[in-house]
Amino acid sequence: MSQTLISAGKKRKIKLLADSDGKFRMMAIDQRGSMVRMLSKVLGVDPSEIKYEDLARTKMMITKVLSPYSSATLTDPVYGYPYSVDYIPKDVGLLLAFEETGYEKAGSNGLERRSRQIEGWAVEKAVRAGANAIKLLIYYRPEASDETLEHQQNFVKFVGQECEKYDIPFLLELVGYPLLEDEVAASPDPAKPTNDTPVYAKRKPEIVRRTAEEFSKPEYKVDILKLEFPADLKYTEEYCKGTFDGKNREHVYNLNAVKDFCKAVDEASQVPWVILSAGVDIEEFVENVKFATEAGASGLLCGRAIWKDAVNFYPDLEAMEKWLMTSGVNNFKKIYEVYTAAKPWFEHRKFKSYADAGFGSSSEWYKNY
Numbered sequence: 001m002s003q004t005l006i007s008a009g010k011k012r013k014i015k016l017l018a019d020s021d022g023k024f025r026m027m028a029i030d031q032r033g034s035m036v037r038m039l040s041k042v043l044g045v046d047p048s049e050i051k052y053e054d055l056a057r058t059k060m061m062i063t064k065v066l067s068p069y070s071s072a073t074l075t076d077p078v079y080g081y082p083y084s085v086d087y088i089p090k091d092v093g094l095l096l097a098f099e100e101t102g103y104e105k106a107g108s109n110g111l112e113r114r115s116r117q118i119e120g121w122a123v124e125k126a127v128r129a130g131a132n133a134i135k136l137l138i139y140y141r142p143e144a145s146d147e148t149l150e151h152q153q154n155f156v157k158f159v160g161q162e163c164e165k166y167d168i169p170f171l172l173e174l175v176g177y178p179l180l181e182d183e184v185a186a187s188p189d190p191a192k193p194t195n196d197t198p199v200y201a202k203r204k205p206e207i208v209r210r211t212a213e214e215f216s217k218p219e220y221k222v223d224i225l226k227l228e229f230p231a232d233l234k235y236t237e238e239y240c241k242g243t244f245d246g247k248n249r250e251h252v253y254n255l256n257a258v259k260d261f262c263k264a265v266d267e268a269s270q271v272p273w274v275i276l277s278a279g280v281d282i283e284e285f286v287e288n289v290k291f292a293t294e295a296g297a298s299g300l301l302c303g304r305a306i307w308k309d310a311v312n313f314y315p316d317l318e319a320m321e322k323w324l325m326t327s328g329v330n331n332f333k334k335i336y337e338v339y340t341a342a343k344p345w346f347e348h349r350k351f352k353s354y355a356d357a358g359f360g361s362s363s364e365w366y367k368n369y
Helices: 008-017 033-043 050-068 079-089 123-128 144-164 181-185 198-215 254-266 283-294 304-313 317-341
Strands: 024-028 072-075 093-097 104-106 112-116 134-138 170-175 223-227 273-276 301-303
Touching: 008 093, 008 134, 024 050, 024 273, 024 317, 033 050, 033 304, 050 072, 050 079, 050 304, 050 317, 072 079, 104 144, 112 144, 123 144, 134 144, 144 170, 170 198, 181 198, 198 223, 198 254, 254 283, 273 283, 283 301, 283 304, 283 317, 301 304, 301 317, 304 317
Parallel strands: 024 072, 024 301, 072 093, 093 134, 134 170, 170 223, 223 273, 273 301
Antiparallel strands: 104 112
């Protein structure tokens, strides 16, 4: 591929997202709908009874304790930013989410997913609020209808253009989902299909690869891809006997194949990429990070795998803080041990070097900036 320059503003802000070696060790605390469900289960109430303050306080406590261990922290502008921004250290980057939580149902079977913008929110506002990057989550299946594909693609292009306009890095998170007839039929509840089936696990490597390939195209103006692990380790020959969660499953591939899947995703990603946790437990995520970074990922952007058990102590904020300061910090340290293989973002083949991953050298660059 041709090597590309990025703007001065984007280069500076991407540097703020990474550690001193150019590797991403980012934490996500932008969950909204999933956190409502977690809290409702803990408190034994209907999700509709979870209050704004419940989410805000939970996010505040997690950010306060764990943000200092990240190179950058991702939060949302609704519940996270107003309560938590003062707890993000000055040397830790700030990413702000752009999409509304959840998705709109679409397609002939109502299983297709369309993302939407947070009402009243804009890239310009995020920049004024001090963000170092914009994060957009897109649900994507290459097999979806043309109408849904067009909707999702156009949404990404819009955000990419806005990020270019305001000179702020664009991090795109891509998440697949069960959609095809056999994937739905394999789920215990076809009305709520799950990706925890051998049918979906078998297709996942190609879903992730094709999605990364699509959104690496220059028209989307994406700077960093946040990708799912391109396999499900619970369906590997080596880990299918309940290693991570005690549940036996049939295996559909082995770890040698998983290495190949990760390499294929790295080849498809024409921009630096990081791995997401998708809510798996920390032991499984550590293995995901190992495989992904060895294949070429530039690090991670992880949320629930690090902090989700802290939510079980809510509303006892003191107990939450104690868990986060011990087990939560230990989870981060487990990741420290394995993410060192990550490729610095400026060593991605998109760039020749850190010096060249910028706006070029000219005494008159500012005139046309």
